[in-house]
Amino acid sequence: MESQSYNKVSTVDGSKGATGMSRTVSKCDLVLRVLAMLLTLAAAIVLGVNKQTKVVPIQITPTLPSINVAAQAKWQYLSAYVYFMVSNIIACSYAAISMPIVLGTRNGKMGLAQIIIVLDLVMVGLLFSGNGAAMAIGLMAYKGNSHVRWNEVCNVFDKFCDHAAVSLVLSLVGSLGFMALAAIAALTTHKRYAK
Template identity: 30%
Template sequence: MASVETPPVPEPEPVVETPVPEPEPEEAPPTEVEKAVEEPPPEVKTPAAPLDYLALAEVVLRFLLFASALVAVVVIVTSKQTKNSRDAKFNYSPALIYFVAALSVAGLYSFITTLLSFYALLKPGCCPQLLSHFVIVDVILLGIVAAATGSAGSIAYTGLKGNSHLGWGKVCDVYDKFCTYVGASVAVSLFASVVLALLVLLSLHSLSKKVPK
């Protein structure tokens, strides 16, 4: 008999096991320390610089000095009066000429220092050396304005009361408008002298605070 060939039995294919992904470990919630490290620090707002009331008072006083000096000069310059074809003017008296010159210098100085003081108020710590020199000029200007006020006041008093010992009559009986203007200008100048004295005291107080104890 012929032998019957048995067909070859196919080998079974190998089973490939698919790897099962391992579950990722759950992350632990961040601690308070980690949160503090991760979170950016809050913005720290710089507090605004407190208002320097001494600097504000200086600005106000210097503006008052400028206004009073300007008013005093304008009043006495416009004090002209004519009676019986004769004029009464401030430039006929050397004392009144000196008065106008002194108050004009005070007005110009106070205008410049008012601007500088206002700038220093807006920007504290600006140009301290320049501001410290103000007290020196203030003292000098106080002497000049006080002397001018005294000389003009003596002329105004002589015109108002006269001087019987020297034979000087009462000019204000004739030139009443002129004497009124001069008297008003001297009064405003006296106010300017007081403002200057307050400025000197304020500057000295500010300097004394900066002296180490």
């Protein structure tokens, strides 16, 4: 057991092992960052172009026959989707901006690396709260709720709901990418600087 723990420490202190690990981590960090960027970008685009128009019968008074009105579903109409959109755009932009910084911090600049760790964590919080909001509203639109008398909307705007669900899944995988980035940074970053 003692020799095992000594070996672990030796890879931390030994410059060769640490440099090798640093390279692997950097590659992994960059791949995850690109994936997270692409996924949040795709989530924002899928929701951004999501729009559906349907003719819906609306009854103004009970005595008159219902009138057919063209109703449109847009992400801008629901504040939860606006928040989801904003959080994905912020996360995507941050992933793009952080890439050259991460490449620059490979051989030093501990302060910048620490800021990146904290910002990765902030992205996890931001994206997961956005996903939670979109999930809650999406589920309500899909199933409705008799207690608060909110009727389902997805029976009318089926395509809009499907695209919103795809966007949510993309964003969720992107958030898991940011979580993995934060986890990798937490588990390894300081090994780089500990040599």
